[in-house]
Amino acid sequence: MDVIEELGNYSVDISKTIEEELSCIVPNNLQEASIYLTKAGGKMLRPALTLITSEAVGGSRDNSLKSAAAIELIHTFSLIHDDIMDDDDMRRGKPAVHKVWDENVAILAGDTLFSKAFEIIMNSDPEKNTPTQLSQTLATVADACVKICEGQASDMSFEDRYDVSEEEYLDMIFKKTGALIAAASKAGAIMGGANQEVIDAMYDYGRLIGLAFQIQDDYLDLASDEETLGKPIGSDIAKGKMTIIAIKALAASEGEDNKKLLEILKDDNNSQEDIDVALDLFNKYGAIEYAKNVALENVTSAKKLLEILPDSESKQMLFDLADFVLERHS
Amino acid sequence: MDVIEELGNYSVDISKTIEEELSCIVPNNLQEASIYLTKAGGKMLRPALTLITSEAVGGSRDNSLKSAAAIELIHTFSLIHDDIMDDDDMRRGKPAVHKVWDENVAILAGDTLFSKAFEIIMNSDPEKNTPTQLSQTLATVADACVKICEGQASDMSFEDRYDVSEEEYLDMIFKKTGALIAAASKAGAIMGGANQEVIDAMYDYGRLIGLAFQIQDDYLDLASDEETLGKPIGSDIAKGKMTIIAIKALAASEGEDNKKLLEILKDDNNSQEDIDVALDLFNKYGAIEYAKNVALENVTSAKKLLEILPDSESKQMLFDLADFVLERHS
Numbered sequence A, B: 001m002d003v004i005e006e007l008g009n010y011s012v013d014i015s016k017t018i019e020e021e022l023s024c025i026v027p028n029n030l031q032e033a034s035i036y037l038t039k040a041g042g043k044m045l046r047p048a049l050t051l052i053t054s055e056a057v058g059g060s061r062d063n064s065l066k067s068a069a070a071i072e073l074i075h076t077f078s079l080i081h082d083d084i085m086d087d088d089d090m091r092r093g094k095p096a097v098h099k100v101w102d103e104n105v106a107i108l109a110g111d112t113l114f115s116k117a118f119e120i121i122m123n124s125d126p127e128k129n130t131p132t133q134l135s136q137t138l139a140t141v142a143d144a145c146v147k148i149c150e151g152q153a154s155d156m157s158f159e160d161r162y163d164v165s166e167e168e169y170l171d172m173i174f175k176k177t178g179a180l181i182a183a184a185s186k187a188g189a190i191m192g193g194a195n196q197e198v199i200d201a202m203y204d205y206g207r208l209i210g211l212a213f214q215i216q217d218d219y220l221d222l223a224s225d226e227e228t229l230g231k232p233i234g235s236d237i238a239k240g241k242m243t244i245i246a247i248k249a250l251a252a253s254e255g256e257d258n259k260k261l262l263e264i265l266k267d268d269n270n271s272q273e274d275i276d277v278a279l280d281l282f283n284k285y286g287a288i289e290y291a292k293n294v295a296l297e298n299v300t301s302a303k304k305l306l307e308i309l310p311d312s313e314s315k316q317m318l319f320d321l322a323d324f325v326l327e328r329h330s
Helices: A003-022 A028-039 A045-056 A061-085 A103-122 A131-157 A166-191 A196-223 A235-239 A244-252 A255-266 A272-284 A287-308 A313-327 B003-022 B028-039 B045-056 B061-085 B103-122 B131-157 B166-191 B196-223 B244-252 B255-266 B272-284 B287-308 B313-327
Strands: none
Touching (some): A045 A313, A061 A131, A131 A166, A255 A272, B003 B045, B003 B061, B003 B103, B028 B061, B166 B244
């Protein structure tokens, strides 16, 4: 089956809910800037995960639709603010919000989506969700938001550091990427009426595939091809980014190899030759294979957690989504 | 009595709660940037209002302490982001967050406080607050956050407009300033266990004193003296700001007077003489007196709403706070 196609089935309902909820924002330019990126063709992985999990624990799609939309808005808010901070001009193949409008409007559009997300969860149908479910979901989303900020701050603080440990790296990507994916599956479990044991398992499932998702990103930067990836191979090396692969290779190498690798990572003007040397060193010390294995272990553990659920089409979707994280090429 | 001194009694508990809740933020520089402005000696008007209202409806200070802290963090978040957008270098007599650190850290510190605010409300003692109270408070705060963003966007959109109506202006200041003050008193009423009628009255009380607060700001810009105000008299005229006073004078004047006033407001390089001419025109058309009266009417209406409460020291504090809005000189 085609996971992207299946996600598309869910994304119709999510997009409709988001559009409805954002349609009352005034003034107009704030509404447009807030809506813009939500219509730019994202995969809607996170909100779909919420809906699928809700179904998988025996709830309905309706129970968690508002929470799903809210989680997508939190994701969009973080993309808008991250693009300002990272000075990224493009997002989802379109100019970033701060390029179409300006930084002030982009800050405000992000803040608005953030606020709306919490408002939308509160607008969940009280006949479908108990106040306790609402509170638990809000706490889950708020916790993920704090972690997203902390993760982004850590990521920024790694920029001039070349002694980042694997533990620090994993903590950073859990906060920056994993926490919201974990919140997405947990929110689905809560709103779908699962018990605490299942809710906790669904959080861990999301956390593990979130980690694998980010590690796969690091892997694809080296293992994909430029056309598929939409950016040059080895761009993380050129930027001197401390990925799990760079961290592993630095930790495993000594002497000249270690010195050379550090030199390339610190250099702001790498040649293609430099990047190839770094790639060879990554391979020599098994760092690429290592990253691939860590991602695979996370996905395997995530799938094992699904054993707690009764068999269903939705459960199968959660399996397939976990596999998809490693199968994707871009 | 001295209202500022009374607020000080409440601010000790609030500051302690804020400090505790923010102490676990990592990495360090994000924690420092997030805490910085909360320790810069704000009046803590909003969170004190939450505590006082909670007491006034028969609840305890403990019931609403977390919500009060959260509301102060929402206020602080909006100040940090506003200062970036308005390019204001100073806040509470200290360099703004984006000046001490940089814009990226300031965006992220604001986002962190925003996230923490929602998390803190969820951390309220479940033995003191029901899930329904928590949900209602969260909905109130989320609604205020959306309005703050909308109000800031409106305010920015007014910058090149000289045809802003009084209605548009009042809507803008309600969203930008009134909504969070209204949320503060409403949250206190909810957490203190008030019935819906009292909750609604307390929201309106906050809304009205919030409007009066902002109108008094416009008034003080012209009626105070430079030393007390800490900035030159007539700075809103120099900036061409559409305050209620400028809007009234433009609406009431015709011919040469109207033309002259418009000219001064549009001019980016006003002389002291220009500002004096505008001041004379404001007086000639009764615009300053008009603003003073609108503020007074709001405060009078706000105090009338307090009749729904049983007599108590806390009720008296709410009266005094309403009066203080007009009595303050800076």
